[in-house]
Amino acid sequence: MTRMTIPIGPQHPALKEPLSFLLTVEGERIVESVLRMGYVHRGIERICQNRNYVQNVHVVERVCGICSHIHTTTYCQGVEALLGLEVPPRALCLRTLLCELERIHSHLLWMGVLAELIGFTTIFMYAWRDREIVLDIMEELSGGRVAHAVNVIGGVRIDLDAEMSHSILVRLDELERQIETLLGVIQHERTFRARTRGVGHLSAEQVRRYCVVGPTARASGVDVDLRRDAPYAAYDQLDFRVITAEEGDVWARTMVRLLETIESLHLCRQLLAELPQGALTVRAPRRVPPGEVVSRGEAPRGELVYYIRSDGSDKPARVKIRTPTLTTLITLPDQLRDVNTADVPAVLAGVDLCIACADR
Amino acid sequence: MNVDLILEALRKTFPAETIEVRAMPVNETFVTLPPACIRPAAQVLVEQLNLRHLSAITGQDTGSEIELLYHFWDGRGLTLRASLPREEPHIATLTDLIPGAAFYEREVCEMLGVTFEGHPDPRALLLPDDWDGEAPLRQQPSPTPAAPRHPLPLPTLGEGGG
Amino acid sequence: MTDWLSALFALLVFPGFGFLFVCALAFQWIDRKVAARLQGRIGPPWFQPLADFIKLMAKEDLLPTGAHEWACAALPMVSLATVLTAALYIPVGGWVTSAFEGDLIVVLFLLSIPALAYFLAGWLSVSVYSVVGGSRSLLQYFAYEVPFLMALSGPAILSGSWSIARIAAQQSETVWMALVQPLGFLLAIVGLIGKLKRSPFDIPKAKSEIVAGPLTEFSGRKLALWHLTLHMQTVVGIFLLVNLFLGGPGIGLAVPAALIFGVKVLLILLALSVASVLYARLRIDQLASLGWRVLAPLALAQMLTIIWIGVG
Amino acid sequence: MTNACPCLTATLWGRLERDMLDSLVRWARRKSPWILHFNSGGCNGCDIEILDLLTPRYDVERLGILKEASPRHADILLCTGPVTRQSRDRLRRIYEQMPAPRWVVAVGSCSCSGGVFRDGYNVLGGVDQVLPVDMYISGCPCRPEAMIDGLVRLLEMIE
Numbered sequence: 003m004t005r006m007t008i009p010i011g012p013q014h015p016a017l018k019e020p021l022s023f024l025l026t027v028e029g030e031r032i033v034e035s036v037l038r039m040g041y042v043h044r045g046i047e048r049i050c051q052n053r054n055y056v057q058n059v060h061v062v063e064r065v066c067g068i069c070s071h072i073h074t075t076t077y078c079q080g081v082e083a084l085l086g087l088e089v090p091p092r093a094l095c096l097r098t099l100l101c102e103l104e105r106i107h108s109h110l111l112w113m114g115v116l117a118e119l120i121g122f123t124t125i126f127m128y129a130w131r132d133r134e135i136v137l138d139i140m141e142e143l144s145g146g147r148v149a150h151a152v153n154v155i156g157g158v159r160i161d162l163d164a165e166m167s168h169s170i171l172v173r174l175d176e177l178e179r180q181i182e183t184l185l186g187v188i189q190h191e192r193t194f195r196a197r198t199r200g201v202g203h204l205s206a207e208q209v210r211r212y213c214v215v216g217p218t219a220r221a222s223g224v225d226v227d228l229r230r231d232a233p234y235a236a237y238d239q240l241d242f243r244v245i246t247a248e249e250g251d252v253w254a255r256t257m258v259r260l261l262e263t264i265e266s267l268h269l270c271r272q273l274l275a276e277l278p279q280g281a282l283t284v285r286a287p288r289r290v291p292p293g294e295v296v297s298r299g300e301a302p303r304g305e306l307v308y309y310i311r312s313d314g315s316d317k318p319a320r321v322k323i324r325t326p327t328l329t330t331l332i333t334l335p336d337q338l339r340d341v342n343t344a345d346v347p348a349v350l351a352g353v354d355l356c357i358a359c360a361d362r
Numbered sequence: 363m364n365v366d367l368i369l370e371a372l373r374k375t376f377p378a379e380t381i382e383v384r385a386m387p388v389n390e391t392f393v394t395l396p397p398a399c400i401r402p403a404a405q406v407l408v409e410q411l412n413l414r415h416l417s418a419i420t421g422q423d424t425g426s427e428i429e430l431l432y433h434f435w436d437g438r439g440l441t442l443r444a445s446l447p448r449e450e451p452h453i454a455t456l457t458d459l460i461p462g463a464a465f466y467e468r469e470v471c472e473m474l475g476v477t478f479e480g481h482p483d484p485r486a487l488l489l490p491d492d493w494d495g496e497a498p499l500r501q502q503p504s505p506t507p508a509a510p511r512h513p514l515p516l517p518t519l520g521e522g523g524g
Numbered sequence: 525m526t527d528w529l530s531a532l533f534a535l536l537v538f539p540g541f542g543f544l545f546v547c548a549l550a551f552q553w554i555d556r557k558v559a560a561r562l563q564g565r566i567g568p569p570w571f572q573p574l575a576d577f578i579k580l581m582a583k584e585d586l587l588p589t590g591a592h593e594w595a596c597a598a599l600p601m602v603s604l605a606t607v608l609t610a611a612l613y614i615p616v617g618g619w620v621t622s623a624f625e626g627d628l629i630v631v632l633f634l635l636s637i638p639a640l641a642y643f644l645a646g647w648l649s650v651s652v653y654s655v656v657g658g659s660r661s662l663l664q665y666f667a668y669e670v671p672f673l674m675a676l677s678g679p680a681i682l683s684g685s686w687s688i689a690r691i692a693a694q695q696s697e698t699v700w701m702a703l704v705q706p707l708g709f710l711l712a713i714v715g716l717i718g719k720l721k722r723s724p725f726d727i728p729k730a731k732s733e734i735v736a737g738p739l740t741e742f743s744g745r746k747l748a749l750w751h752l753t754l755h756m757q758t759v760v761g762i763f764l765l766v767n768l769f770l771g772g773p774g775i776g777l778a779v780p781a782a783l784i785f786g787v788k789v790l791l792i793l794l795a796l797s798v799a800s801v802l803y804a805r806l807r808i809d810q811l812a813s814l815g816w817r818v819l820a821p822l823a824l825a826q827m828l829t830i831i832w833i834g835v836g
Numbered sequence: 837m838t839n840a841c842p843c844l845t846a847t848l849w850g851r852l853e854r855d856m857l858d859s860l861v862r863w864a865r866r867k868s869p870w871i872l873h874f875n876s877g878g879c880n881g882c883d884i885e886i887l888d889l890l891t892p893r894y895d896v897e898r899l900g901i902l903k904e905a906s907p908r909h910a911d912i913l914l915c916t917g918p919v920t921r922q923s924r925d926r927l928r929r930i931y932e933q934m935p936a937p938r939w940v941v942a943v944g945s946c947s948c949s950g951g952v953f954r955d956g957y958n959v960l961g962g963v964d965q966v967l968p969v970d971m972y973i974s975g976c977p978c979r980p981e982a983m984i985d986g987l988v989r990l991l992e993m994i995e
Contacts, residue, residue, distance in 0.1 A: 067881025121805025213462030324418035578864035584935035
């Protein structure tokens with residue numbers, strides 16, 4: 003059979019961000035795929051070395067527009083550890099609240115993108131319509147829909163009162179109803195199942211070999227979640243389930259992510275019910291004593307790692323960012339082998355790529 | 363993860379080497395090893411202790427040497443540290459033990475000019491195809507100035523704006 | 525002279541180009557509006573398809589180097605012409621322009637030419653996505669065409685005539701074919717969705733997979749003509765289905781036949797819009813297996829039953 | 837004399853016709869802007885807001901805006917993010933593939949000027965370093981309302 007090379011990207015409707023795949027196909031079956039990234043490489047790690055610690059909060063927020071808050075959380079956490087700061091409990095809870103709202107927003111966004119890519123525009127519209135509820139809440143809390151600028155070193159910048167917390171709870175109930183409807187539709191829609199079952203399969207062994215993290219790993223039966231395994235912020239006081247599935251295909255990832263949004267809703271409710279009183283920030287000095295720290299957080303896409311080294315000045319000597327997408331990108335050539343070209347968008351969407359994160 | 367168990371295993375594997383151990387904030391242990399020991403140490407971690415999750419490889423230029431940090435994770439963090447000379451740094455690859463290390467190593471390679479011996483695919487990961495400057499994370503006044511403003515002749519205006 | 529004039533009128537105004545053009549734009553708007561409303565959106569204003577068409581007509585016409593220039597220019601014209609010709613044999617609300625015994629076969633033949641032209645357009649415009657889209661459109665053609673043809677031959681066999689006008693007229697006296705052959709009607713609608721490459725069978729032009737399929741490299745006037753062809757095909761296809769399955773023109777009521785026809789047409793259009801919103805796009809192998817494992821056997825069973833009843 | 841009159845009428849008629857056709861085409865262009873989106877190095881924030889334009893709350897289809905997949909079908913190129921060295925050539929190629937008349941809109945602060953990334957070693961600056969930009973929409977990230985406002989103003993400029 004004749005071989006043909008199909009380029010996917012850098013500009014391609016299946017990719018919201020530039021990434022390039024060269025697929026070698028036989029008929030409609032893929033035999034080889036070559037990945038080229040770096041189209042959104044902005045050199046953030048170097049930029050961070052030229053700014054001071056406070057300015058860097060805003061730089062790392064712009065590593066990724068979808069999971070901006072977890073980036074600042076993990077970064078601030080690291081700097082706070084270097085400074086030996088004790089962050090007030092109320093600030094930790096508000097940070098966690100935003101983390102969970104962001105997870106809901108990110109997962110719903112992903113659901114919509116996947117649905118659009120497999121040609122199910124209606125689910126895309128509904129998922130994104132429901133996502134607006136979360137965006138509204140986040141906007142009311144912080145003033146920003148996508149970039150929130152909530153974290154500062156030593157605490158948070160935002161606060162909420164009883165009235166707002168009540169109005170958030172009401173909307174969360176509405177959101178839960180919507181998500182459950184969505185879940186029902188997806189579980190019963192045969193065409194959706196036909197397009198996602200058995201597509202983009204990753205075994206638990208592959209997940210371990212490639213050090214894959216987050217919902218992609220959990221959908222393959224690897225039970226990892228930093229929120230439970232190494233509680234940061236306020237997660238040690240919260241009660242939640244870690245969702246896993248066994249199948250390891252796009253279908254399992256869909257279920258894991260949607261059930262996770264519901265779990266996140268419960269977390270938000272717990273946080274709002276038990277929000278401690280107290281200060282929002284502690285004063286942080288501009289200069290950071292020499293030292294190094296590895297800070298980890300569970301982004302919507304999985305484990306996020308920051309390594310920060312200070313040389314005693316007001317600028318970090320090194321900020322290393324390892325984002326979860328980098329680990330999933332490495333599995334793509336494996337996932338794409340022997341796949342039908344029509345399933346490429348489902349595979350690409352299934353692992354929830356965030357190229358801006360991966361390229362930095 | 364039991365840190366003492368790991369240290370014991372490492373000391374047993376490298377009886378002649380000095381192994382420096384430091385506890386760091388946020389559940390992290392830093393272990394400094396000679397560069398030649400990194401690969402055998404990773405082998406011990408992966409094969410004997412089933413510690414297979416490599417979170418990241420950080421490379422940094424401290425001014426006097428290139429430091430590589432291998433961040434492992436299994437409920438607690440374990441970081442292996444090795445220092446390489448600034449001139450022609452090289453170290454053995456881990457890709458055959460931990461396939462997930464492939465991208466991390468490629469990134470360190472292009473950002474700091476470290477050669478990973480035995481890496482199956484040492485292409486650039488993030489830098490552009492036409493990159494002709496220094497490795498960008500090496501300490502130097504400025505890593506190849508970003509191309510000058512207005513680097514290209516602008517396309518003719520006129521079709522737009524109707 | 526009057527013959528000549530009326531022929532020209534039939535070609536250019538009704539039921540020829542002018543009428544079909546207006547219908548194509550209107551149907552496109554209804555389709556987009558219904559889909560938008562079902563998705564919780566507002567949807568485009570009524571003049572949207574017209575604005576799109578005029579804008580595309582006035583845009584620069586580019587083709588990639590290496591593409592067959594004249595073939596790419598001729599293909600949309602040819603397919604538009606075949607659709608227009610087919611339209612002449614389909615009665616609109618009892619208005620028969622031209623009819624002869626066997627025109628159903630001619631119409632079905634004419635309606636399959638655009639599918640071929642679509643494939644060629646993809647093949648000749650050299651882009652990888654176009655070529656993949658073209659070969660997919662051919663595969664899709666084989667998947668839906670057989671059940672579609674068998675489903676449409678049902679009414680013809682039952683009424684003993686291969687003239688669309690006569691099949692329609694006969695239903696005025698007896699009963700709607702859709703009631704006699706609900707299965708055939710359903711198969712015909714599914715086949716029509718496949719033929720029109722509408723969602724969920726929009727496999728040859730799947731946006732997220734192969735950009736815009738065979739039309740990826742077309743722009744300006746050619747693209748406008750392609751879009752027009754596809755939308756006119758929708759109109760003609762729906763008209764055909766109404767004539768074959770949803771009864772004839774005269775039912776002896778006070779309401780004019782054209783109005784009744786319009787209502788029936790809208791019903792089918794709505795069904796198509798709703799179907800496009802309700803499902804995810806299938807893969808080409810899934811469509812092929814649906815076509816050959818489900819649709820074709822069903823259509824065959826239905827046809828054999830009709831023949832058996834008809835003979836017995 | 838007998839010749840001049842019809843000639844004059846024909847010229848007048850011709851001009852009238854051309855004007856009408858012209859305004860018709862301009863009307864159509866204003867009512868049917870199809871957009872193509874390219875991220876040349878942005879953080880995703882503006883990109884998801886662009887996608888958000890299509891969804892029920894903002895629904896730009898009511899303004900006739902469709903998001904197209906192929907550069908050959910598009911009228912307006914929406915650029916997000918600063919231009920990185922790797923994506924520069926691709927951005928130019930996409931622009932060249934678009935048939936005239938075409939417009940470029942820089943969405944978001946990065947795309948206007950390079951934003952927080954402007955001193956990065958791999959960043960060339962805003963989109964105007966590579967393409968002629970017709971409309972700048974600032975914001976980090978740009979709000980959907982701002983994008984709609986910017987697009988509508990661009991469409992008024994087409995007039």
